[in-house]
Amino acid sequence: MSFPDLSKIPAIDKLGVEERVSRFCKRSIKNAAKKHGLHLALSMIDLTTLEGKDTEEKVKRLCYKAGHLHGSLEGLPNVAAVCVYPNFVRVAKKELEGSGINVASVSTAFPSGQSTLEVKLSDTKFAVEEGADEVDMVISRGKFLSGEYNFVYDEIATVKEVCGKAHLKVILETGELDTLDNVRKASDIAMYAGADFIKTSTGKISPASTMPVTFVMLNAIKDYYKATGIKIGMKPAGGISTAKIALQYLVMLKETLGNDWMNKDLFRFGASSLANDVLMQLEKQESGIYQSVDYFSKD
């Protein structure tokens, strides 16, 4: 792939996007469809812990949870992946052996991305060597905002080479990009540079993922697919904490990209508390009784 022609990128109509997005939130999804949607959402979750206070034990707990979501609800899928810092990849990989759950690792000086290319590459290389199936990199937002698009493009392309077989998710950190036009531009640069997934946020900056931003990115993916025939995945992350919001995202996904994208290979939720809320909703569907977090695992 070569550098995209930025002059051909359409301008984003912000009001139009918001208007369109507000309609996704008004669909009524009940009973069987809701249950199906909740199961699907669960299977798309990247169970995430990215905190300074993370320990091996915390990562082990999270891995256990990834494979044992609930004690009594039957027919539940596993989550798609567990997302950790590079130094915990080995632990997570060992815990998840044979479960079919991927290990994703953040890299390239996550979350700020402020470091030299050399450090970023060795960061990525380390994660891959430790066994990460997926790599979540951050772009250099400072460079992007000062117009050095080639720099951003080259950086992504270089990281992609180092990733080898591991899937590359590129985090745009849309909360720092200011405008939807920038989001669209960054999406195109990331996809043409070789991203397998584009991802909204690190979760460390507010606002994290929003529906308008995700909608713009989904449309970028659609245009890229039309131009090249390659399907790129989407991962909104941060701020998606309830089942209700997750279902609204799924509605948006279906009505924008269609059924082909409705699986964990092409769509993920980056979230830490979403899984519990989805489980609470599923339990509510089964029992008819509203649930409390007191009866679900803490993290």
Added chain:
Amino acid sequence: MERLDVLKTYKIFIGGKFPRTESGRYFKVEDNNGKLLANMCLSSRKDFRNAVVEARKAQKSWQSASALNKGQILYRVAEMLEGRKSQFIAELMMTGLSKQKAKEEVEQSIDRLIYYAGWSDKFQQIFSSVNPVASHHFNFSVLEPMGVVSVISSNESALLGLVSTIVPIIVGGNTCIVLSSENNPMVSISFAEVLNTSDLPHGVVNILTGKRKELIHHFASHMDVNAVSYCGEHDEEIQELEKVSVENLKRVRINRGTNWNEDKSQSPYYIERFQETKTIWHPNEV
């Protein structure tokens, strides 16, 4: 040209906001002559669910607010109610109370607020204890709020019954979701306006209007509700409450045929009913 009155749209009170019911349904409140007084929100179980989320969010910080602060806020509620006395009297009269009765009810409600405001920094002392034990322990018991309480408010005593049930609950550090009187729900929403101008943190009191029959099951079954308070004498409802609330071992407190006008209907024991006793064994000689 004759001026048209601007009538109030009665909505519900959740998390310090006045939304309409998400269900979009309503019911009519009429006076004794069948004249329409207001269209009230017919709240659904989802409104209740949303209110529980708000009440849970508000609970921890309300519990940790100082006793003095809680008392001051309740005193402030009383001040606000005093200032809007005439409005409440008029509203109660619309639904059939005589002027004298309405005035009494409003004044008693204000006095009851003051009564519990005074207890806020005192009830802990009379219910806590140091317990003699036969080992080397310093053993003591203190009260802690139960958490989130759902309240089925009095049908007959629309304002005084409401005040008398929720104030002892919140003064103890609980938050609550109230289903107001079915017969006269208007006054409860006006009371919500009073609460909302009294520095009471959002979500500490949430008020829904609607039908007991629809909501009582959810008031009793919601797993994130720690206790339920009920006013009335309907045996089937009480049975339902006690049966369903077993699921997460909610405390059930029944006010059967309580006359809220009486002096004996206020007491620190109304606070204690929504407190759990925590007993601590502290080793003192090793």
